């Protein structure tokens with residue numbers, strides 16, 4: 687079984703940039719504006735000789751700050767968290783501490 691690693695975090699923190707770096711490609715769309723990744727996007731990758739499935743997800747917006755659409759995107763990310771073996775939680779240091 688190939689292990690699965692999900693990349694999660696708030697919108698616009700650099701998740702897709704990290705996904706592209708791990709995969710060595712440019713499959714995931716990176717943009718200055720927030721909320722670009724909607725669905726999950728996965729690829730087989732290898733790091734330090736170990737193969738795994740890496741999954742890019744849309745941003746998780748905390749409950750209470752969401753609109754209907756954010757909730758759908760967050761739900762897909764939560765599904766990826768539930769089914770993955772490890773999670774990379776990406777944060778933006780310039781935003782400081784958030785909820």
Ligand SMILES: Nc1nc2c(ncn2[C@@H]2O[C@H](COP(=O)(O)OP(=O)(O)OP(=O)(O)O)[C@@H](O)[C@H]2O)c(=O)[nH]1
Nearest residue numbers: 697698699700701702703716717718721722723745
């Ligand atoms: N300064 C800086 N900018 C970064 C870094 N990583 C990503 N960015 C920039 O931050 C913006 C958002 O990057 P994305 O990779 O699209 O972020 P994301 O978390 O996938 O965004 P969503 O899919 O909208 O949730 C882009 O303009 C990137 O070029 C980083 O390490 N440092």
Ligand SMILES: [Mg+2]
Nearest residue numbers: 701702722723
């Ligand atoms: Mg993205």
